[in-house]
Amino acid sequence: MEIINKPQEMLAWSRQQAQQGKRVGLVPTMGFFHEGHLRLMRRAASLCDRVVVSLFVNPTQFGPNEDLDRYPRDFERDMALVGQEPVDVVFAPTPDLMYLPGYQTEVSVKQLSTHLCGRSRPVHFAGVTTVVTKLFNIVQPNTAVFGEKDFQQLAIIRRMVADLNIPVNIVGHPIVREPDGLAMSSRNAYLDPANRSAALSLSTGLAKVREAAAAGERSVAALAQMLERHIHSFAGTKIDYASFVDGDSLEAMETVDDRTVLAMAVHIDGKVRLIDNGYVLPQQAA
Ligand code: AMP
Numbered sequence: 001m002e003i004i005n006k007p008q009e010m011l012a013w014s015r016q017q018a019q020q021g022k023r024v025g026l027v028p029t030m031g032f033f034h035e036g037h038l039r040l041m042r043r044a045a046s047l048c049d050r051v052v053v054s055l056f057v058n059p060t061q062f063g064p065n066e067d068l069d070r071y072p073r074d075f076e077r078d079m080a081l082v083g084q085e086p087v088d089v090v091f092a093p094t095p096d097l098m099y100l101p102g103y104q105t106e107v108s109v110k111q112l113s114t115h116l117c118g119r120s121r122p123v124h125f126a127g128v129t130t131v132v133t134k135l136f137n138i139v140q141p142n143t144a145v146f147g148e149k150d151f152q153q154l155a156i157i158r159r160m161v162a163d164l165n166i167p168v169n170i171v172g173h174p175i176v177r178e179p180d181g182l183a184m185s186s187r188n189a190y191l192d193p194a195n196r197s198a199a200l201s202l203s204t205g206l207a208k209v210r211e212a213a214a215a216g217e218r219s220v221a222a223l224a225q226m227l228e229r230h231i232h233s234f235a236g237t238k239i240d241y242a243s244f245v246d247g248d249s250l251e252a253m254e255t256v257d258d259r260t261v262l263a264m265a266v267h268i269d270g271k272v273r274l275i276d277n278g279y280v281l282p283q284q285a286a
Contacts, residue, residue: 001082002089007098007138010091014052014140022049026141026168028132031055032072032186033081036147036176043173044145045086052139053082055092060099061127072189091139098134107133109156109163115250116152116263117275120240128153129160136168143169147176149183151263151277155250175278177203183276190272194235198268201234202276205242209262213280218256220244223280231266240265240273247279256280 004010017024025048027040037053044051055078062068075092082090106126112118113125136144146154154172161170176184181203182196191199205227217223224242231237244253247261263277 001079001087003079004089004091005093005097007093010052010089010093010138011140013089014138017050018140023142024048024050024052024139026135026139026144027051027053028135028144028146029053029055030057030071030186031078032074032189033078034176034184034186034188036149036184038081038085039176040145040147040173041082041085041087043171044143047143047145047171048141050088051086052089052091052141053087054135054139055090056098056131056135058098058127058131059095060130061124063121063123066121067187072186091135098131106130107160107164109160112152112156112159112250115245116241116243117265118152120265125153125156129156132157133160133164133166136166141168143171145171145173148172149175149185149275149277151261152250155248175276181207183274185274187272187274191268195268195272198234198236199272199274201231201237202264202266202274205230205264206262206276206278209280210278213256214282220252220254220256220260223256223262227262231264236269238267238270240267242266244280258283 014024025044027044029037041053057071059068107129108126109129118125158170161168182199208230209223209227212223227242231239242264244260244262246253247259253260258281260280261277262280265273265275267273
């Protein structure tokens with residue numbers, strides 16, 4: 001496995017792969033790897049001849065009062081983990097290599113970025129779509145794998161790729177969870193034992209909503225009220241949003257149907273903001 005820091009070296013490597021007829025898969029990450037990241041890498045390897053993992057804590061997707069400075073980082077540990085995986089290159093640029101002096105261009109997906117996380121994180125998605133566009137130009141992947149955990153991010157990237165004719169196949173990978181249901185996240189490292197219990201409010205809330213829907217409840221108002229009560233029954237939780245939306249348009253829905261996704265963001269103890277999501281009703285296998 002090779003570590004590349006410079007965008008021009010990364011591009012040269014990718015061009016060489018293309019010349020040899022190799023298909024390149026990209027997994028964009030911010031590091032501090034957990035099993036969720038590793039599964040994305042294995043998925044990319046199952047689809048492509050070469051796998052590039054980008055590791056970049058992208059400053060432009062953090063708002064002024066967010067956790068950029070304290071975001072968990074451990075490069076040595078990450079390299080040890082990724083060394084066990086079918087990964088050819090870790091692309092790990094520094095912010096000054098990614099954002100040259102005078103930088104002023106932005107890619108933004110207008111409508112989809114205004115919902116859900118976009119309300120409380122107004123600069124977040126423009127930062128994501130801009131850096132993902134840059135990564136696509138630098139790595140030139142045939143395929144890029146993203147987690148469904150960041151459900152809105154995946155919807156926005158699919159839209160961007162379609163709107164801008166970007167020749168990359170976007171693959172979504174299901175949420176990888178801890179045995180007790182907590183969605184894996186680098187930010188789980190912030191949780192002390194009490195907060196770790198409160199963090200289960202999201203996955204157990206989703207399970208409760210699914211149970212009620214399976215028993216016939218279709219009213220979003222009724223499900224939302226039950227969910228809110230459930231989440232707030234855990235000490236220290238504060239809901240940022242808990243929304244029932246159309247899985248494609250992200251528009252709010254009043255009645256649950258096959259397309260309804262419950263998307264949640266919850267603050268735990270004022271310190272950690274966690275997200276989770278899932279379709280409310282069972283989905284037909286594709
Ligand atoms: P991050 O490093 O948090 O930016 O995540 C990098 C990629 O891993 C994104 O596409 C995330 O959606 C994905 N990811 C993070 N956590 C999980 C998880 N628990 N299950 C599946 N994918 C995940």
